[in-house]
Structure formats: structure tokens, C-alpha cells
Amino acid sequence: MAKQTPERANLLQGTLDMLILRTLLYGPAHGHQIGKHIQRTTNDFLQMQHGSLYPALHRLERRGWVTSKWETAPDRNREFKYYRLTDKGRKQLVVEESQWKQMADAVARVMWPAAEES
Amino acid sequence: MKWWQFWKRDADVERELQSDLQLEEEEQREHGIAPEEARYAALRAFGNPSVIREQTHAVWSWDRLETLLRDLRISIRTLARQPGFSAMAMLVIAVGMGATISLFTVVWSVLLKPLPFDHPEQLVRLYESGDKFKNNVVAPGIYGAWKRESRSFSDLALYKEWPQYNLSEGGALPEQVQAMICSWDLFATLGVQPSIGRSFTAEDDQPSANGTVILSWSLWKRRFGGDASVIGRKINLDAKPYTVIGVMPRWFSFREQKVQIFLPVYHEKTPEEMAQIGNHGFVVIGRLKPGVTREQASQEVSAIVRRIHDAHLDLPFMSSGAGMWPLIDYLVGQIKPALYMLLAATGCMLLIACLNVANLLTARSAARSREIAIRKALGGGRFRLIREQLIETFVLFSVGGAAGLALAYAALRWFVITRSDMVRAESVGIDAVVVATVAGLVLICALFAGLIPVLAIRSGNLVAALQESSRSSTSGGSRTGVRKVLVGAEVAFTVVLLVSAGLLLKSYMRLRGNDLGCATNNILTMHFTLPQVQYSKPAQRVAFFDDLLARVRALPGVDAAGLVRAVPGEGYFGDGAVTIAEHPPMPQGQRLLAIVRWADPGYFAAIKIPFLSGRTFGSDQRFDGANEVIISAEFAQQYFPNEDPIGKHLINLERRSYEVVGVVGDTRYELAEDLEPTMYFPIAAGTESNAALVVRAARGPESFALPIQKIIQQMDRELAVSDVLTMNQIINQSSLDANFEAKLLAIFAGISLLLAAVGLFGVLAYLAAQRRTEIGIRLALGAQREHVLRLMLLDGLAPALGGAAAGSLLAIAAAQLIRSSLYATKALDPAVFAAVIGLLFLVATTACLLPAWRASRLQPATVLRSE
Incomplete structure (x- = not known):
């Protein structure tokens, strides 16, 4: 009975994908690092839910935007599953970014019309 | 890891979560939290690992397939729990499916599958058309004119399937083989090559050429043991030497499956015969040039025929036009309605089978209504219930369909053996298209039969169903109604x-x-053809006929024997045109048409065709002295209305006069055909080399087949007989x-x-x-x-x-x-x-x-x- 994911994560899902892809632009990272990075960068504004992070990572892998590989972490001497951005993923990031911009612009125009006119 | 390695996926997710969780724990500890606290803190930060695992698992979408597998397992278990019901339903489906699949396979293989030739859509069969015969076979002279003048065809070939040849070589037993005489380019027109040796060339196809022959695969296997060195060997056909130049591929059969040898037509026939424009006897096959339509080509060949017709207004048998069909229509046109009718019948039967299964399922869903009502009450989704029902039906139909396919396989083997006479029978077989159709059929039928009971479930009110099943004093209204309608539909079909x-x-x-018009019990018939070489003169042929009749009549147990070109029920064979000397002259180009039979004086008594008036041929009716004719009652009625035909004279195309000496009862040339005027000429004129021997015996006519064949062997070691049949077999x-x-x-x-x-x-x-x-x-x-x-x-x-x-x-x-x-x-x-x-x-x-x-x-x- 694992059908609930899409409904709940629908709105966030798009942005989460984008955030993950953007994070991976710095280089390969494992799930924990990605989550921590997003959390830190937004000053803990975005609390990373692992419940959506891992499904999202696997979804991205399934679509071919990231690939994964078990590699030893330089500081831990232990293997982690590292995710790496693919070329397809890079293109997707550009697409999502521009969509997000359009979306943000559109919302801004409705919310602060005066600012727009001046 | 590839996407399909789902069994590794779960372990991978587990490992990933564990390693990250451990990292979180380590980080918590590094922040100075006590080790035992760190674990809980990590878990708190992380969330419930099993939920994450589930959700990650779901990303890979295997859950849908897994549900399907589970439903499948449930339905198989449900079906197995009621073996009686399941077996019954599957049997019904298998019978319905089996019949439909068989007929579909036949229709597909025979009617729909393209002919196994190059670009079969370009191939046409040409015909001449006139007033009496709309789709007539073609005269060789007309073919010659088409070949010379028409521009619509890239190839144009003609052939004839009739002739039989006496095949002999060395000391082996002689046999009669069915030949196809064809123009040298027939195989090129079809786009077929012999599988061994070479095809005919234009040089082979002329009177002066040495005899060449191409064998059918089956004759090559049977008579020559499949020996490739047969190429170049000489065999005797009608006592003339021929060189074997090729063997046709095994699959090659063209309309007439009995054809065993192929011969070049211009070598077999005289130039005079091949120039005739009024003697129609050949099938013409053409290959249209790309871009030429059948209509354009028809107009062209029709115009050529019209021109020849107008130039020969005095000839009686000229056609006035021509046309063509796609080759496949010509080959299978005759059996098309029958096959489609049988397919419709099996479709009907399949529908009845589906209705029956739907009926059984409805009954069972009624029996399960309490279970279903409880499941619904507990929140079972309607979609889920419908899906379960459909999967169950699908399982039933899949097994039934597979059994039906096996049944069809057996039925088709029987069919091909029983009806090997059917055109393209050799191409009948289950192929990918048939299997795909079966799959489609299974799906459609399963949906059809599965949805009916589902609709019945839907119409049921939940509370009513629960109440109803607790007390059974009322009858389940809607469901019974559905079942009555189903049975009604079954009865209707x-x-x-x-x-x-x-x-x-x-x-x-x-x-x-239908009365053939002659005796049918205790009559044995067999055909033979006297080879032209040893029997070139009328005297030789008549001597053979006389000797044969005398010897057969002398056999103890034989009541009577006679000779004729063809016995009733065997077919049309040939016709002739005459005028009546005593009648006013007919308009130019018109003649009286009648079936021609050559017979000996004893034939009529042997097969018991009654004399209505007059007598049989006199004993002087031999060679050039033959000038008597016997006509049928239909002939007398049509062409001598209200007068006595005896003593009148018929004039044939060669202007010979024959006196009508007798009128005999009508016979049918085909069981289902109407009566046709028939005229009998004395076989002792010696012009004919084909004859059927008719023997009437007191009992057991079959037992005379061997003795008579022995007599013929004694008379001519190389002569073979064919079509040894009793009248009842005919x-x-x-x-x-x-x-x-x-x-x-x-x-x-x-x-x-x-x-x-x-x-x-x-x-x-x-x-x-x-x-x-x-x-x-x-x-x-x-x-x-x-x-x-x-x-x-x-x-x-x-x-x-x-x-x-x-x-x-x-x-x-x-x-x-x-x-x-x-x-x-x-x-x-x-x-x-x-x-x-x-x-x-x-x-x-x-x-x-x-x-x-x-x-x-x-x-x-x-x-x-x-x-």
C-alpha cells in the first residue's frame, strides 16, 4: 500500500528534485550529504525529510538524471552510495530552473503588482 | 545495477539507509551526545526507516506488478477450489475457441495470406468474355495476340492443367501423371525458380526443340527418390523422350495440386493448335507493369479481342471482350463463401460459449454475493473486486484458449488431410498471426464474459445483498434477470x-x-489415354478399343462394358457446335452448342442410359464411315422442338454430316448442374485417344479393378490407367x-x-x-x-x-x-x-x-x- 507518496509530495516534489540536482552540481554526494547540504544552505529553513529524500533520489536515478555508485568516503573509511549528475540531469536542471523562475515571477506579479509597475 | 534487477534493489536500499543512518549516528555522537542517546537521535532525525524503505521501493513501481501477481495467485487458488466449475468452463471455452481458431486459420491461410509469389498483388488472371460464357478460358491465338500487342504487362504466360501423360522409364511401372503445359515464362511471371536445375527457356518452348520436363517436388521424391542426379536424365512421356531439367520447390503448388510434371506448351502443341482463336482452353496469367491498373489493362486486352472478333465474324466461338481478376481471387474465389460461412458459424459458437461462461460466472458470483458484500462493507474497492473477477476470467480463458489452440492444431491436421483437394490446402498452418489473433480473442472474450457478472455485482445493493444472503426466501432479482437474458441470447444464436x-x-x-440419369450401383470406371506415338493412326486406337472391350466383356462376372469420353458426374469436358441440315440456315457466327461425348455402341446399355427412341450406333460406324450421332432428350427438346429428330442431320464445323439415329435419356455432367444438351459420336471413328472404360458387374465392381488393369498391362506394358472409381465414389x-x-x-x-x-x-x-x-x-x-x-x-x-x-x-x-x-x-x-x-x-x-x-x-x- 505504497500509493500515498505522490499526493503528499506533489508540490514539493518538483522543487526537491531541482534542489537535489543543483546540489549534485558541486560533485558527487551521498544521500546524507545532500540532505545536510540543503538543510545547511537554507539555514535549516528547509528541514530535510528523509522520507522524501530517498524516494526522490531513486526516482531521479530511474529517470536517468543521476547515477549511483558505492564508493569509499575519504574521511570515514566506509562505503557510501554516491550519486552523480548525468548529462541528462544537467539539462533537466536547466529546464527546472527556468520553470521555477517563471513560476516565481508569475507568483511575484500577482502578489506585488505595484512593485512590478514602478 | 540495471533497472530490472529488482531483487537486488531491496538489499541496496537497505544498505544505503543503514550506512546513512550510521553516519547520522556518528555525527550526533561527534556533537557530544551520549552513544545510546545518539542512536535514538539519529532515528528521530531520520524518520521511520521501514516507511522510507517502502516508499523508496515504490519508486521502482514493482508494486503494481506484485499486486497483479498476487491477484493472479488468488484467482488460480479460487479456481482450483472449484475444480468442477473451472473444468467445465475451460472445456466450453476450449471447444468454442478450438473451432473458431481452426476456421480462422483456414480463412487466414487460404483467403487472406498473400500468395507466396513475387509481388503477388501485380498478378492477374485474364479471361475472355462473350455472350454465353462471361468468364471464359482463353484461346491460344488470343494469348498470342495479347503477348504481341499489349503494353500493360511485364510478363504474360499461359497454361493448361488438363493433360495426362503416360510416364515410363526403363523397366519401372508406367503411370499416368497429371501435367501442366505452360508457356516457358510461367515461372518467371510468378517469380518462382526450380529448386534444382533450371527453368524453361524460350528455346525449349517451340515445336522443334528437344523435349524438356520439370518435375514437381512430390513426384521427384516419390518416383525418383529425391535423387538430384535426375537432372539431365531422359524419361518417356507418352513414349517420347524428355530430358528432366528441373524440380520445382516443395511448397510450389498452383491451383491444381495433382500436377506432377510441367511441360512447355509450344513444344507439346502444334503451331496450328496454338494459333486457334476460337478454341478456348488455357488460363492466362499476367503480371501488370507497375502503375498500370487492372481497368486500364482490361480495356487494352478487351480492345484486342474485339478487333479479332470483328475480323472473324464467321467464326462461332469468338469472344467479344476480356477482363481480369486478381490472381488470388481466381484461385480461392470459389471456396470463399463457404469458408466465411463456416467462420461465422464458429464465431457464433464461440459467442455462445462466452455467454455460457458468463452465465456460470454470474451464478458463482451470486453464490459469492455474501463474501463480496462483506468485503465491500469492509472497504474493499469496487475496482479491486472487478479486477479480481476479470483476472479470474482471464485465467479461465487463457487456459481454455491454449487448450483450444491444441484442439485447433489437431482439427487442422484432420482438415488438411480430409480436404487436400482444396486450393492452397498446403499453406494451412498455425503461424504468428494466428497465435496473435488467439491472444486478442482470449482478451476480448475474457473481458466480455468477465464484465457481465461484474455488472450484475454493481447493480446489487450492498445492504440488500447482506440481507438477502442471510435469508433466502426472496430470489435475487437482478442477477437472475441477467442470467435469463444470457440464456435467451444463447438460445437465439x-x-x-x-x-x-x-x-x-x-x-x-x-x-x-439428384438423378445422374444412369445406373450408379455396381459400376466401375477408369480412364486411360493412348499415347500419340504408338497409337498415331485411327486403326491402332480402334483396334485397342475393340480388343479391350472384348477381353473385359469376357471376364466372368462382368455383365456389360462400354467406352465413353467421360461418364456422368465427372465434369463438362468438351463441347461442340453444330447446325441442323434440315433447318433454315442460322445467322452468321451462330451455332447450336452441346456437350460432346465419344462412345461405343455398348456404352448406353452398360451404364443403363435408356433409349427414348431410335437405336444405338450401327456396327459400320467406324473410321471415316462414322456418320451417326445420338442426342440427349434435352438436345431434342431444345433444338428439335415439336418434331422427331430421328433421321435429321447435324453438320459440324468441319462440315461433316451426322444422322441422328437415337435419342437417349438425359444425364448430368455435374450433380449440381442443370441439364445440358449432349450429343454422342461413335468412338470407333478413331479420332479420340482418351477414353473411360465403364464396367457393370453383378456385384462388387471394385473387385474387377485389378483384373482389368492386368488386362490393360498385358495389352500394353507401358499404358497406365487413372481415376479408378465406382460411380458412387464419383x-x-x-x-x-x-x-x-x-x-x-x-x-x-x-x-x-x-x-x-x-x-x-x-x-x-x-x-x-x-x-x-x-x-x-x-x-x-x-x-x-x-x-x-x-x-x-x-x-x-x-x-x-x-x-x-x-x-x-x-x-x-x-x-x-x-x-x-x-x-x-x-x-x-x-x-x-x-x-x-x-x-x-x-x-x-x-x-x-x-x-x-x-x-x-x-x-x-x-x-x-x-x-
Whole structure:
């Protein structure tokens, strides 16, 4: 009975994908690092839910935007599953970014019309 | 890891989560939290690992397939729990599917699959058309003109299948083989090459060439042991030497499967014969040039024929136009309606089978209504329930379909052996298209049969269902209604099948009842052809005929013997044109047309064709002295109305005069054909080298086949006979199609009737079970048992009545469709309709009687106590 994911994560899902892809632009990272990075960068504004992070990572892998590989972490001497951005993923990031911009612009125009006119 | 390695996926997710969780824990510890606290803190930050695992797992979407697998497991278990029901349903489906698949395979292989030639869509068969014959075979001279003048064809070839040759080589037994004489480019036109050796060349195809022959695969295998060194060997055909130059591929058969050798036509026929423009006898095959339509080509060849016609207005047999069909239409056109009719019949039967299964499923879903109601009450989704039901039906139909495929395989083997005479019979086989169609059919039927009970579930009210199943004094209204409609539909389609089968059976009876016009019992016939080489002179042929007759007549047990070109029921063979000397001259180009038979004086007595007036040929009717003719009653009636034909004279095309000396009873050249005027000439004129020997024996005519063949062997070691058949066998062959169609359809109708009866029985038994309490109360209150019996019977017969009425209307429409297959039987034959409806009611009453009788015998006390 694992059908609930899409409904709940629908709105966030798009942005989460984008955030993950953007994070991976710095280089390969494992799930924990990605989550921590997003959390830190937004000053803990975005609390990373692992419940959506891992499904999202696997979804991205399934679509071919990231690939994964078990590699030893330089500081831990232990293997982690590292995710790496693919070329397809890079293109997707550009697409999502521009969509997000359009979306943000559109919302801004409705919310602060005066600012727009001046 | 690839996406399909789902069994590794779970372990991978587990490992990933564990390693990250551990990292989180380590980081917590590094922030100075106590080790045991760190673990919980990590888990808190992380969330529930099993939920994450589940959700990650779901990303890979295997859950849907897993649900499907689970449903599949459940349905198989459900089906296995009721082996009786499942076996019954699968059997019904297998029979329906098997028949439909078989017929579909035949229709697909024979009618629809493209011919195995190069660009078969470009191939056409050309015909001449005139006033009397609309689609006539082509005269060789006309072919020559087309070949020279037409621009529409890239290739144009002609052939003829008739001739038989006497094949002999060395010391081996001689045999009669069926030949196809064809222009050298026939194989090139079709785009076929011999599999061994070479094809004919233009040089082979002229009178002066050395004899060349191409063998069929089967003759090569049978007679020459499949030995490739046969190429270049000399064999004797009609005592003339021929060099074997090739062997056709195994799959190659062209309309006539019996053809065993191929010969170049211009080598076999004289230039004079090949120049004739009024003697139609060849099939012409053409390959249209790309971009040329059949209409354009038809206009061109028609114009050529028209021009030749206008230049020879004095010739009687000239056609005035020409046309063409696609080659495949010519090859399979004749059997098309019959095959489509049988396919429709099996489709009907499959529909009945589906209805029957739907009926069984509805009954079972009724029995499970309490379970379903409880599941619904507990929140089971309707979609889920429907899906389960459909998967179950699908499993049933898949197994049934697979069994049907196996049945069809067996049926097709039987079919191909029984009807090896059918065109393209060798191409009949189950291929990918058939299997794909079966899969589609299974899907459609499963949806159809599965959705009906589902609709019945839907219409049921949840609360009502729960109440209903707790107390069974009321009958489940909607579901019973559905079942009655289903049975009614079954009955309706059964009526259609029964009526069609009845009509065909009746027309078959009519056909068999046809009188050939001669004796049919205790008559043996066989054909032989005297080779041109040893029997080039009339005297040689007549000497052979006389000697043969004398020896056969001397055999003890032989009552009479005679010779004729062809016996009744064997076919049209040939015709001739005459004028009557005593009548005023006919308009230019017109003649009287009649079938020609060459016979000896004793033929008529041997096969018991009665003399209506006059006498048989005199003993002086030999060689050039032959000047007598015997005509049939139809000839006398058509061409000598209201006068005595005896003593009149017929003039043939060579302007020879023949005196009419006798009138004999009519015979039919084909069982199903109308009477045609026939004239008999004395075979002792010696012009003919083909003859059929007719022998009448007191009993057991078959037993004379060997002795007579021995006599012929003694007379000429190299001469072989063919078509050794009794008259009854000839009649069987002549009515084979009608017999086959009628019997198959009768079998389908019988199965359908059985299915409908089972359906009726099931519905009424179910009804009776549901109304047990009600009937118990009625009986307790003093209802008569007869009354209950009648009540129940009527309840069961009502859907049968409705179905029969609807079916009769459908049958009237169906009868119009099969009208062309009927012989001397009206499409709306009242006797057939009455018989079918009578039979149906008999069966329906029988099927309803047992449950109704059981209901009327109920013991009220027992019933009421059991509540």
C-alpha cells in the first residue's frame, strides 16, 4: 500500500528534485550529504525529510538524471552510495530552473503588482 | 545495477539507509551526545526507516506488478477450489475457441495470406468474355495476340492443367501423371525458380526443340527418390523422350495440386493448335507493369479481342471482350463463401460459449454475493473486486484458449488431410498471426464474459445483498434477470446455427437425391489415354478399343462394358457446335452448342442410359464411315422442338454430316448442374485417344479393378490407367463440398444446442434453489404439485421462448446470406424452421424438466425446518 507518496509530495516534489540536482552540481554526494547540504544552505529553513529524500533520489536515478555508485568516503573509511549528475540531469536542471523562475515571477506579479509597475 | 534487477534493489536500499543512518549516528555522537542517546537521535532525525524503505521501493513501481501477481495467485487458488466449475468452463471455452481458431486459420491461410509469389498483388488472371460464357478460358491465338500487342504487362504466360501423360522409364511401372503445359515464362511471371536445375527457356518452348520436363517436388521424391542426379536424365512421356531439367520447390503448388510434371506448351502443341482463336482452353496469367491498373489493362486486352472478333465474324466461338481478376481471387474465389460461412458459424459458437461462461460466472458470483458484500462493507474497492473477477476470467480463458489452440492444431491436421483437394490446402498452418489473433480473442472474450457478472455485482445493493444472503426466501432479482437474458441470447444464436445447418443438410439431401440419369450401383470406371506415338493412326486406337472391350466383356462376372469420353458426374469436358441440315440456315457466327461425348455402341446399355427412341450406333460406324450421332432428350427438346429428330442431320464445323439415329435419356455432367444438351459420336471413328472404360458387374465392381488393369498391362506394358472409381465414389466426390459444409455446420449447431441446454438447466436449477423456501411455503399452504411444476417449467421456458423468437428473426437474415450455398432449397424453408424450433423446445423442456420436477417434489416440512 505504497500509493500515498505522490499526493503528499506533489508540490514539493518538483522543487526537491531541482534542489537535489543543483546540489549534485558541486560533485558527487551521498544521500546524507545532500540532505545536510540543503538543510545547511537554507539555514535549516528547509528541514530535510528523509522520507522524501530517498524516494526522490531513486526516482531521479530511474529517470536517468543521476547515477549511483558505492564508493569509499575519504574521511570515514566506509562505503557510501554516491550519486552523480548525468548529462541528462544537467539539462533537466536547466529546464527546472527556468520553470521555477517563471513560476516565481508569475507568483511575484500577482502578489506585488505595484512593485512590478514602478 | 540495471533497472530490472529488482531483487537486488531491496538489499541496496537497505544498505544505503543503514550506512546513512550510521553516519547520522556518528555525527550526533561527534556533537557530544551520549552513544545510546545518539542512536535514538539519529532515528528521530531520520524518520521511520521501514516507511522510507517502502516508499523508496515504490519508486521502482514493482508494486503494481506484485499486486497483479498476487491477484493472479488468488484467482488460480479460487479456481482450483472449484475444480468442477473451472473444468467445465475451460472445456466450453476450449471447444468454442478450438473451432473458431481452426476456421480462422483456414480463412487466414487460404483467403487472406498473400500468395507466396513475387509481388503477388501485380498478378492477374485474364479471361475472355462473350455472350454465353462471361468468364471464359482463353484461346491460344488470343494469348498470342495479347503477348504481341499489349503494353500493360511485364510478363504474360499461359497454361493448361488438363493433360495426362503416360510416364515410363526403363523397366519401372508406367503411370499416368497429371501435367501442366505452360508457356516457358510461367515461372518467371510468378517469380518462382526450380529448386534444382533450371527453368524453361524460350528455346525449349517451340515445336522443334528437344523435349524438356520439370518435375514437381512430390513426384521427384516419390518416383525418383529425391535423387538430384535426375537432372539431365531422359524419361518417356507418352513414349517420347524428355530430358528432366528441373524440380520445382516443395511448397510450389498452383491451383491444381495433382500436377506432377510441367511441360512447355509450344513444344507439346502444334503451331496450328496454338494459333486457334476460337478454341478456348488455357488460363492466362499476367503480371501488370507497375502503375498500370487492372481497368486500364482490361480495356487494352478487351480492345484486342474485339478487333479479332470483328475480323472473324464467321467464326462461332469468338469472344467479344476480356477482363481480369486478381490472381488470388481466381484461385480461392470459389471456396470463399463457404469458408466465411463456416467462420461465422464458429464465431457464433464461440459467442455462445462466452455467454455460457458468463452465465456460470454470474451464478458463482451470486453464490459469492455474501463474501463480496462483506468485503465491500469492509472497504474493499469496487475496482479491486472487478479486477479480481476479470483476472479470474482471464485465467479461465487463457487456459481454455491454449487448450483450444491444441484442439485447433489437431482439427487442422484432420482438415488438411480430409480436404487436400482444396486450393492452397498446403499453406494451412498455425503461424504468428494466428497465435496473435488467439491472444486478442482470449482478451476480448475474457473481458466480455468477465464484465457481465461484474455488472450484475454493481447493480446489487450492498445492504440488500447482506440481507438477502442471510435469508433466502426472496430470489435475487437482478442477477437472475441477467442470467435469463444470457440464456435467451444463447438460445437465439443456437437457433441461427440450427437453421443454417438444417438448410444446408436439406440442400445436401436434395443434391444427393439428384438423378445422374444412369445406373450408379455396381459400376466401375477408369480412364486411360493412348499415347500419340504408338497409337498415331485411327486403326491402332480402334483396334485397342475393340480388343479391350472384348477381353473385359469376357471376364466372368462382368455383365456389360462400354467406352465413353467421360461418364456422368465427372465434369463438362468438351463441347461442340453444330447446325441442323434440315433447318433454315442460322445467322452468321451462330451455332447450336452441346456437350460432346465419344462412345461405343455398348456404352448406353452398360451404364443403363435408356433409349427414348431410335437405336444405338450401327456396327459400320467406324473410321471415316462414322456418320451417326445420338442426342440427349434435352438436345431434342431444345433444338428439335415439336418434331422427331430421328433421321435429321447435324453438320459440324468441319462440315461433316451426322444422322441422328437415337435419342437417349438425359444425364448430368455435374450433380449440381442443370441439364445440358449432349450429343454422342461413335468412338470407333478413331479420332479420340482418351477414353473411360465403364464396367457393370453383378456385384462388387471394385473387385474387377485389378483384373482389368492386368488386362490393360498385358495389352500394353507401358499404358497406365487413372481415376479408378465406382460411380458412387464419383457421386461422393461431386457432392463432397456440400456434404462437408453441412456436416461441419451440423456439428457446430449440435455443440451449441448442448451448451444452450446446459445454460438453461443451470439457470432453472439456480432459480429453483433460490425459491426453495417460497415453494415450500406455497406447498405448505396447499399448492398443487402440478401447479408448482408448471410454474417452474414456464419460468425456465420463458427465456427459451424469447430466445427462439429473436433467433428466428436472426436466422431469416442468416439464411439470406447462405442462399448461394443452397441447392434447390428455399432460404426460408418452413419445414427446416419448424423442425428447428420443435427440436429446440424438446431440448429446452428436457433441460428444464429435472429442476422443475425436483422443486415440485420438495417436502415443505424439510424446507421450512432448514431455514
